[in-house]
Amino acid sequence: MGNSVGLKDRLKERLGGSKTRGVALAVLITVVVLLPLVTNNYVEEVVTNTFFYIILALGLNIVIGYAGLVDLGYAAFFAVGAYTTGILMNLGLNFWLTIPIAVFFCIIAGIIIGGPTLRLRSDYLAIVTLGFGEITRIVARNLKITGGASGLVGIQRPSIFGHKLYQITDFYYTFFVLVVLAIIIALRLHNSRLGRAWQYIREDEDAAEAMGIDPVKTKLYAYMIGAAFGGVAGAFFAVKMTAISPETFAFTQSAMILLAVILGGMGKIPGAILGAVFLVFFPEIFRSIGQMRMLFFGILLVIIMVFRPQGLWPERKS
Template identity: 45%
Template structure:
């Protein structure tokens, strides 16, 4: 009796990739418009009883932007960063120092502080990454954890940063009027920046830089042997992630209108990391989902908000046991590239092809 092989059903991602570009845009545009309209729609099913709904949506969007930036470092390059809140804090203080009347620095229009915050946090990323990114694993995690705490202590003890007194009227004009009138418009600005950042990160993921990150994440030693400049590409990941973290911090400072050192503790950094791990490190849609879970659930279910750290901790343990890749794991095709290249390096497969993710393009020195 002959047996017939039943073809596997295509996954959602495969179905999506099989759609034409116009069909993909036809699906995305209504979804994006719906996301933009959420603060005004205020659907009863997802309304937040304890918090103004537009403010809640801004918090979710802020976490989503943070998660996208941290995903570049943790998910795409495989660098465990436990002090990402430090870059978030630097961005917030840049916005405060250049817009608050409590600061003695020259005042700038708030929108100018957004790229300025990104540039300054990129510099901090270079300063931190240059000596530390030769470390790996737990050693790198400990150093980054110390960086996040160091930024908080500097803010507490350096007089111009005003410690717990902080900066008031951030992103306001001389009359005390906020840069944007309502939380809804802060949400719109943040969602717009998320879309821009996602497009930028997506292009990087498909470039040689993204392929190098995958190689480093899968097996850094094999990547080095095959000519990938691992240190350089790790610096790139760290700096790009830092810039996105600084941008989100500046948005947070502008919306809140107040910045002090109490908002940038280790617990906040762990929540940022939880959003990435819960959603699926390496998957952009996954980390957005993780950010929604981490930021929205305590606002929606206020009865359990005081137990949110316990709940997220248990959720992480359960995921590590039963689904270590997160709710939406990284793209398996990208994960497979590093493994295949490593197997070929060991002589278990055919010669490395010219379009391999790890194959360097010809350069003067023969490195990527």
């Protein structure tokens, strides 16, 4: 009898928590949808930039948070997607047709970097991914087709249903839709058989292999899917900015995306989102104090890592 009552209480608590989260999520979505109606272009630009980093953080979270791998060159996938779309659009191809091609090349890049190196672990894998990111940037800076050091300019804005995406509000809602799709995909992956295999490998690769999981193939899937997220983000980034250059994809870009995942909490979708929001909003809020804002930003990061070493939204251990 006592166990039955306890089970009912826990069930009611979970249902109540689910309802509360549902209401909070509905309110948040409503605020995000209506925000452009009550704010200026500057706020829209900041939030759109936040959406962009959320997509990248969710992609890297698959690699680092789900599979427990190290990637210090994630901006390389973002660069491949952006340059693929920019080059193809300058050749006259429709933007929407460039997206699957950009994703394809990013997946190929993920296979190239992951296939020969995923037998490595820890520091060795980190060095390889760092080198891959720098190689991609240097190659982009020296090829004529990528525009060399000057990059690509004059990338046309796309149209959807006859409406040209030109105003910042257009990209605000476009990136918001991309964020929603990225969250849905990340959530489905987390709850899938592949997602559970990633978690087993992350916790104990040897035990996962003993259970019949192919660690190299499974980790390669993480790199491929994470690369696809970066490719899509890069494609939309290229048409939003209408110009891209190699310096946009420097190591600092990879470090910022990595920081968003670690700061928010590796392995958790809300953590990646929260980390990206913090990463973009904090420097903007304190922009009025100039370069000093980065000093306060660094101090705050140290404080968070001391008191919340698992991130702002850590993964709950069952």
